[in-house]
Amino acid sequence: xxxxxxxxxxxxxxxPPLERDFYARPVLTVARAAIGQLLVHxxxxxxxxxxxxxxxxxxxxxxxxxxxxxxxxxxRTEVMYGAPGxxxxxxxxxxxxxxxxxxxxxxxxxxxxxxxxxxLAGLELMAERRGLAPSDRRLTNGxxxxxxAFGLQRAHYGHDLTLPGTLFLxxxxxxxxxxxxxxxxxxDYAEGWIDKPWRFHExxxxxxxxxxxxxxxxxxxxxxx
DNA sequence: AGGAAGATCCGCT
DNA sequence: GCGGATCTTCCTG
Numbered sequence: 001x002x003x004x005x006x007x008x009x010x011x012x013x014x015x016p017p018l019e020r021d022f023y024a025r026p027v028l029t030v031a032r033a034a035i036g037q038l039l040v041h042x043x044x045x046x047x048x049x050x051x052x053x054x055x056x057x058x059x060x061x062x063x064x065x066x067x068x069x070x071x072x073x074x075x076r077t078e079v080m081y082g083a084p085g086x087x088x089x090x091x092x093x094x095x096x097x098x099x100x101x102x103x104x105x106x107x108x109x110x111x112x113x114x115x116x117x118x119x120l121a122g123l124e125l126m127a128e129r130r131g132l133a134p135s136d137r138r139l140t141n142g143x144x145x146x147x148x149a150f151g152l153q154r155a156h157y158g159h160d161l162t163l164p165g166t167l168f169l170x171x172x173x174x175x176x177x178x179x180x181x182x183x184x185x186x187x188d189y190a191e192g193w194i195d196k197p198w199r200f201h202e203x204x205x206x207x208x209x210x211x212x213x214x215x216x217x218x219x220x221x222x223x224x225x
Numbered sequence: 226a227g228g229a230a231g232a233t234c235c236g237c238t
Numbered sequence: 239g240c241g242g243a244t245c246t247t248c249c250t251g
Binding site: 056058065066067090092093094095096098100113115138142143144145184185186187189190 | 230231232233234235
Binding site: 074076090 | 243245246247248
């Protein structure tokens, strides 16, 4: 990767995927490590790529906010129990898809939700899919938005992210901002787990979906590697 | 067979 | 800030 996106154009589609080792770690570790990595999707319509700037960790079966809470194992959650490096996509609110990375080890239903991405390539295609201008920040600053922009949906359920050429993560540029932690968003139903700071995002990145809500809970800063 | 809820987004006030 | 959109999945009876 170039040091900045102002360098020569990168052939994102040809980048080597992150290997299974990346995903085969505790979910909080992967959620933190995913910040700054690249998400790439190659489709018939074109190539979309971006830097991951916001994630959340879901640690079933004990995590009440996780779909795999209590060991729940259904058609929908089945892939969460699969090999680390698989993609878990699900459909919510009758209209939105969400992308997760399966982590840890087979049988451990833990996953990282990708909540926001900073677009680097395929902006025109993303804009077309989203019905927005390519310069619009709403292109990819939310979990449902980025899936629509990248053209991700049911067909990608269970896809192996370690395979090259289609849908995968790749090593991001070295330079990154601080990473902050805060409580996860939209899990008011998860009594006892609401306040866990399992959301990670780059400080001062305009593509992050929202600033940490509670000005009271000081988002704790984490060293960037 | 039916109902309820949902890891969201958008537009309006 | 609030409510509506919209439909799949899962649980209950």
